[in-house]
Amino acid sequence: MDELARACEAKAFHIGMDEVFILADPNCPRCKGKNPAQLFADEVKTLRAHLKKIGSRTWMWGDRFLEGKATGLGKWEASENGTASAIDLVPKDIVICDWHYDRSSETPLLFAKKGFDIVVCPWRKSDVALAQLAEVRAIRGGDDPAAARHALGMLQTTWCGLPPFAKAYRAQESGGATEKDAAAESANCFAALFKAIREKPQ
Ligand SMILES: [Zn+2]
Numbered sequence: 506m507d508e509l510a511r512a513c514e515a516k517a518f519h520i521g522m523d524e525v526f527i528l529a530d531p532n533c534p535r536c537k538g539k540n541p542a543q544l545f546a547d548e549v550k551t552l553r554a555h556l557k558k559i560g561s562r563t564w565m566w567g568d569r570f571l572e573g574k575a576t577g578l579g580k581w582e583a584s585e586n587g588t589a590s591a592i593d594l595v596p597k598d599i600v601i602c603d604w605h606y607d608r609s610s611e612t613p614l615l616f617a618k619k620g621f622d623i624v625v626c627p628w629r630k631s632d633v634a635l636a637q638l639a640e641v642r643a644i645r646g647g648d649d650p651a652a653a654r655h656a657l658g659m660l661q662t663t664w665c666g667l668p669p670f671a672k673a674y675r676a677q678e679s680g681g682a683t684e685k686d687a688a689a690e691s692a693n694c695f696a697a698l699f700k701a702i703r704e705k706p707q
Pocket residue numbers: 528529530533534535536537
């Protein structure tokens with residue numbers, strides 16, 4: 506982390522922490538029987554304290570802070586392994602990247618109301634991205650001014666690496682991105698999203 510932060514002169518550092526499934530495992534001699542939310546929060550706090558010391562703000566994925574069963578979001582984009590209550594155990598200066606790739610959800614407002622800055626993250630589906638943008642704009646224009654300030658914006662994910670994404674983006678700019686791979690789909694999603702961002706909201 507130090508090497509990367511130094512090399513990039515990073516003022517922000519994304520620590521990941523998504524899809525953590527094996528925690529407080531009964532076969533783990535170190536953490537069996539412990540509270541998964543506490544274990545997860547402790548790790549987040551350790552990383553965040555270190556990043557603060559070297560001048561970087563912590564960003565991370567939000568899925569482990571969401572209740573998978575209660576929200577119906579499932580065990581990937583939310584947690585079914587007892588980590589959700591960690592949301593109340595970590596510092597509020599972390600930026601939460603609230604990723605949902607198949608549908609928009611009301612979770613950005615939940616994070617914003619808790620006091621976290623948030624960005625909402627689509628991947629391949631333009632209609633989902635546009636619904637998420639509407640969600641961000643609704644929070645910003647909503648009746649909770651504290652929450653409104655926390656809605657930072659959108660973060661497009663690609664999951665294909667930068668060169669394939671850049672290539673696909675250039676192809677769609679010239680009207681040629683017809684392939685059905687992750688690069689083309691995320692480039693199309695990004696283009697649709699940023700077209701909408703640049704248009705005046707209704
Ligand atoms: Zn363990």
